[in-house]
Amino acid sequence: MSEIIKTEAIVLRKINFGDSSRIALFYSKDFGKISGIIKGARSSKSKIGSMVDTINLLQLVLYKKDAREVQLISEVDLIKHFSHIKDDYQKLKYATAIIELLTTMTSENEHNIKLFDGTVRILTLLDSSDENPQLLFVKYFFFFLKEIGYEFQIEHCNVCGKKIQLGDQASYNYETGLICAECRADRLTNFNFTEELFELLICLNSKRNNIKYSEKDLDLIMIMLEKFLMYQLHEFKGLKAFNLN
Ligand SMILES: [Zn+2]
Incomplete structure (x- = not known):
């Protein structure tokens, strides 16, 4: 059985998969660290490919199956892309360190809403203050x-x-x-x-x-x-x- 779930997520890492898909690792609000595949993300008609980029904050719709290691993502919406962070070497360095902490120090499927909200807050401050x-x-x-x-x-x-x-x-x-x-x-x-x-x-x-x-x-x-x-x-x-x- 799979459930259709909507959750916010920060992109930690992305890799291309097959001819047109992309697999990404996310830190999500409701499930902590999860991996997901977006089929067709890299086709020329898809805007999703550019949204699924490291540090971006997205809204995902996914078919979640607990037994599956990589979840199937059906919809992606961009919430924030933190453009000032990406334009500034110093900001990017510290944002990258935040992404690294989440990638290496949190466990898959272990959610922590306070950590998620705190991370979005700090990325927003890095970007805009x-x-x-x-x-x-x-x-x-x-x-x-x-x-x-x-x-x-x-x-x-x-x-x-x-x-x-x-x-x-x-x-x-x-x-x-x-x-x-x-x-x-x-x-x-x-x-x-x-x-x-x-x-x-x-x-x-x-x-x-x-x-x-x-x-x-x-x-x-x-x-x-x-x-x-x-x-x-x-x-x-x-x-x-x-x-x-
Ligand atoms: Zn003492």
Whole structure:
């Protein structure tokens, strides 16, 4: 039995298939990551071929069969194509990293509406606002980690559980995460936070706008998050989007 389903989806990847079809990997609102085939997508009469392009937000109608690995897509409508992202190298780099996180770190058929909505929101901001693309990405990275179950927590020492507040000495160890001054004494640390860096970490995890930051601190936090994920998940080898420079 197959059901006819309508869902919104972000295109993660596309490949040509046969003479005229296209297969794509999507992150969908209702089913998480799914693959689908669009027959005839590349024929000259079809507008669908250009819609099914990486990063685009689409509305899909599909015949969903749980036993099938690749779903049959019968209708495609374009909701957003994020043209400013595609015109701007910096924006594109961070959007590509977002697509990469969804592709490599989420499971097929595991939906998470909050993650889907948060991703659409960040892509929309990347596309239409003047905010620093790296700042937007780092905020998204914290949100993403939390949504996939690897929250990078910054309130308590990860060893003794003591609350760490702004102004306290805080350090970081890739294995344990954030640690307090006392626990720092008997273990190796990768680095100690300056007050500015720790404040930035807190701001990035709040809903605050107008965040003050230096590029250097933002770079440092991004590296820390990437390494944090590598430690949590050994199959994660870092984001390729950043190694293309
Ligand atoms: Zn401690």
